[in-house]
Every structure is written in C-alpha cells, then in structure tokens.
Amino acid sequence: MKTVFSPLHALHAGHVELGAGVIEPGYEVPERADIVRAHVSAAGLGPIVPPTSQSLDVARSIHASDYVDFLADAWNLWTTEGYSGSALPMVWPTRPLRGDLRPRAIRALLGWYSFDGGAPFVAGTWDAVRASYASALTAADIVAHGDRAAFSISRPPGHHAGRRMAGGYCYLNNAACAAQRLRDGGATRVAVLDVDFHHGNGTQEIFWHRGDVFVANIHGDPASEYPFFLGAADEIGVGEGEGANLNLPLPPGTDFTVWNAALESACRAIEQFRADVIVVSLGLDTFVGDPISHFRLESQDYPRVGARLAALGRPTVFVLEGGYAVDALGANVVGVLSGFLDG
Ligand code: 6XA
Ligand code: ZN
Numbered sequence: 001m002k003t004v005f006s007p008l009h010a011l012h013a014g015h016v017e018l019g020a021g022v023i024e025p026g027y028e029v030p031e032r033a034d035i036v037r038a039h040v041s042a043a044g045l046g047p048i049v050p051p052t053s054q055s056l057d058v059a060r061s062i063h064a065s066d067y068v069d070f071l072a073d074a075w076n077l078w079t080t081e082g083y084s085g086s087a088l089p090m091v092w093p094t095r096p097l098r099g100d101l102r103p104r105a106i107r108a109l110l111g112w113y114s115f116d117g118g119a120p121f122v123a124g125t126w127d128a129v130r131a132s133y134a135s136a137l138t139a140a141d142i143v144a145h146g147d148r149a150a151f152s153i154s155r156p157p158g159h160h161a162g163r164r165m166a167g168g169y170c171y172l173n174n175a176a177c178a179a180q181r182l183r184d185g186g187a188t189r190v191a192v193l194d195v196d197f198h199h200g201n202g203t204q205e206i207f208w209h210r211g212d213v214f215v216a217n218i219h220g221d222p223a224s225e226y227p228f229f230l231g232a233a234d235e236i237g238v239g240e241g242e243g244a245n246l247n248l249p250l251p252p253g254t255d256f257t258v259w260n261a262a263l264e265s266a267c268r269a270i271e272q273f274r275a276d277v278i279v280v281s282l283g284l285d286t287f288v289g290d291p292i293s294h295f296r297l298e299s300q301d302y303p304r305v306g307a308r309l310a311a312l313g314r315p316t317v318f319v320l321e322g323g324y325a326v327d328a329l330g331a332n333v334v335g336v337l338s339g340f341l342d343g
Contacts, residue, residue, distance in 0.1 A: 001046045001149045001341060004138045008131035009033045009155040011124025015086040017169075018117030026120070027292055027324040028169040033155040036320065039330025040151070045337055051134035052141070058177045058184070059133060062206055064164040070113050071129060071171055074121045077106040086120035116227070119166035125156075129171040132156055136174035136319050137181050143277065143315045144185040151282075151318040151337055152178070159200035159281045159321050160227060168198065168227055175281045175319045176206045179213050182277050182317070191216065191275035191314075193266055195305065196283020196321040197293035199231030203281065204245055211240035214273040216266040218259065220294055221249040244273070252294035256301040259286065263308055270312060278316045280309060284323030284332045291324050302332050306339025316340070 010030040017026045041048060059068050078087040089110035093099050102112060110121075132154040139152035158175055160168030179190045191214040192207070194200035199219040207213040215237075222231040237245035246269050248262040270278065284302075285293040309316060318337065323329045 001151060001337060002142050002147060003037070003040045003045065003048045003151045003153060004051050004135040004142070005033070005037050005048050005153045006051050006131035006135055009128050009153075012122065012128035012156055013124065015120040015122045017120055018088065026169070028156060029326070030155070031326050032323065032329055033153050033320070035326055035330040036153050036333050039334045040337070043334045043338060045334065045341065049138070051131060051138040054134040054137045058137060058180050059172050062163070062173060062176050062180050063161070067113055067164045070109060071166070072126055074106070074110065075123055075125060077109065078121065081106050086122055088117050088120050089114050113165055115162070115165050115167040118168045119171060125171070129156060132158070133172045133174055133177055136178040139317050139319065140178040140181040140185070143317050144182060144187075147315070149316045149318065149340060152320060154320045157283070157321040158202070158319070159194055159196060159283075160198070160202045162202040162205040165202070169322070170202060173202045173206060175200070175279050175321070176203050178317050178319055179279045182279070183212060187276040188212065189214070189273060189275050190277055190279060191270040191273055192279045192281060193270060193309075194219070194281035194283070194321070195263070195286065196281055197285040197290065197295055198226050198283065198322060199247065199249070200281055201227045201230040204230060204235065207241060208237055208245065209239045209241045211244050214244045214246070214270060214275060216246040216248070216269055218248045218250065218262045218266055221251050224252060225294065250295070253296060255296040256298065259295060259297060260304070263305065267308060267312060275314055278309070278312060278314045280316060280318045281321045282318045282333070282336060283321035284329055287323065287325050287328055287332055289325040289328055299328060299332055299335060302335030303339030303342070306336040306341075307343035310340045310343030
C-alpha cells in the first residue's frame with residue numbers, strides 16, 4: 001500500500017486553542033504525522049510518496065469558494081491588522097445575531113468561517129492545509145488508477161470542516177475532497193466511513209443532500225462529546241441524501257466489543273449501499289490512552305478493524321484524522337493498515 005506524506009505539515013505548528021477554561025497548546029501537533037510516517041516506514045507497508053501537485057478545484061466544489069479564499073488569506077489579514085500569535089475567532093454569528101452581515105475585520109471573519117476556537121491559523125497553516133488536501137487527492141488518484149488501497153497522512157485533519165466553516169483542528173475536508181475526486185474519476189457510489197472518536201460533522205454536512213456519497217459515523221455521543229451539536233442517531237440525510245447518512249453514537253467508556261458491533265452495522269450498511277469505493281476517515285482517538293477522547297479500544301484491536309474493512313472487498317482510501325496519544329499513534333495506524341493488507 002502506498003502512503004502519501006508531505007513534510008509541509010510541520011509548518012502548522014506552535015498554535016494555541018481554546019480549551020475548557022484555558023488557552024492551551026494544541027493537541028494536534030506535528031509529531032503526530034512524523035510518528036505515523038516513521039511507523040509506516042519501519043513496518044514496510046509500501047512506498048511513501050509525496051503528494052502530486054493539485055489545484056484547488058476539488059476544494060472549491062466541496063467548499064464555498066469564498067471560504068477557500070478566506071483560508072488562503074486568513075494569516076495575511078491577521079498580521080495586516082496588526083495581530084500576532086494564533087489567529088483565533090472572537091465572535092460567532094450564532095442565533096439571534098445576523099447571519100447575513102459579513103464583516104471585514106479579521107477577528108470577526110474568523111468567526112464567520114468557523115464554528116469553534118479549535119482551528120487557529122499560524123504563518124504556515126495554509127501551506128500545511130494545502131499539502132494535507134493534496135495528499136488526500138493523491139491517495140484517491142492512486143486508488144482510482146487501480147491500487148487496492150492508499151493511505152494519506154493528512155495533517156491537519158479535515159472531517160470537522162464543513163462547506164463554509166473550519167473547526168476542531170480542521171480547515172479543508174480532506175476525506176470529502178477525496179470522495180469527490182473519486183466521483184469525478186468515474187466512481188458512481190462512494191462510501192465515507194468515519195471511525196474517529198468525534199463525529200465528522202463537516203463530512204455529514206457536505207454530503208447531507210447527496211445520494212451518491214454514503215456517510216457513516218461511529219463516534220462519542222454528542223450529548224457529552226465534541227462536536228456536541230451534530231451526530232445524533234436520527235440524522236439520516238434529506239432529499240436525495242435521505243437514508244445516505246448513518247450515525248452510530250456510543251457512550252463514553254465504550255470498549256471494543258460494543259464498538260466492533262457498531263462497525264459491523266456500518267459495514268453492512270455500506271454493503272447495502274453497494275459502494276464502488278470507500279474512503280475511511282481514519283481517526284485513532286478511539287484508543288484507550290487518548291488524552292481528549294473516551295472510548296477504550298486497545299492497540300491489539302486495530303488490526304481487526306483493518307481486517308473487517310478489507311472484507312468489504314472494495315478499493316479503499318485511508319485518510320488520517322485525529323489521534324493524540326502520540327506515542328501509540330504510529331503503531332495503531334499501522335495496526336489498521338496491516339490488518340487491512342493481511343485481511
Ligand atoms: C476540541 C477539538 C476536539 C476534537 C478534535 C478531533 N478543541 N476531531 O480529534 O476528530
Ligand atoms: Zn477526533
């Protein structure tokens with residue numbers, strides 16, 4: 001299996017985020033991608049290749065074009081207005097404030113284009129975001145050209161990014177863009193399976209009205225877990241998308257036995273959908289040692305996850321999402337991927 005990796009991810013570094021009662025260093029650190037790369041290399045899973053050059057066309061079809069322009073400009077606007085540090089929003093246009101009054105000030109634009117204080121910008125953020133996106137598209141292209149699977153070490157991650165909003169460490173929705181790339185390349189039906197601990201609210205929003213991309217999520221119950229305001233079981237999609245969204249929220253403390261039953265349900269739904277190709281939003285923050293999440297999967301469980309995904313018998317694009325137990329992250333990723341290759 002080819003792995004796509006760009007060292008440019010490391011340009012997104014040194015930022016802070018809004019935690020509970022504190023401004024804290026981000027958990028989403030460059031060491032994450034580096035340790036994953038090192039473990040993929042040591043395990044000999046296959047060649048590690050750089051992303052190919054990619055235009056922003058797919059990003060502009062999945063996201064609003066003005067949002068993509070904003071991501072590209074945000075750091076420049078922030079410094080031009082005299083600010084430094086991490087560019088974070090100050091105000092969000094939540095109800096009953098006006099949602100049609102697009103301001104000019106960068107402090108406010110950051111709120112216009114986000115849903116939380118978890119997607120800060122520093123000088124290198126946009127370059128890292130572009131490389132992360134290009135890596136996901138490259139992995140999609142590798143699979144479109146006939147490989148059974150490919151893995152994108154995308155950092156920053158993407159599954160919280162919606163059509164017009166950043167949040168939760170995410171800017172461009174890498175997995176959604178990979179799914180769109182596969183559609184553009186001729187796949188008729190694409191399934192996105194999101195196994196990150198957190199609900200992929202951005203991916204759900206993006207495909208909410210679409211029947212050609214099935215989205216399944218297994219995640220911490222939004223009653224107590226981030227992102228809180230989406231991810232309930234009654235969200236099934238609308239219009240042509242009705243029935244093409246599956247949410248499987250699970251309580252904090254869930255162990256592999258229960259989690260695996262949800263995986264089985266998601267896989268059966270994907271089989272029924274008859275997907276041509278699968279995109280896995282591969283978050284490893286389901287791990288028992290994860291510092292910000294509350295499931296209890298263990299390292300030995302991840303090869304079984306990979307083997308079940310292989311049993312779907314479809315070409316598969318893996319895109320890295322969350323996972324913050326940095327010491328275990330590389331081994332856990334390799335667990336899924338080697339389980340897939342052996343399966
Ligand atoms: C809170 C962000 C927490 C979720 C990030 C994540 N500032 N999403 O891992 O999958
Ligand atoms: Zn997560």
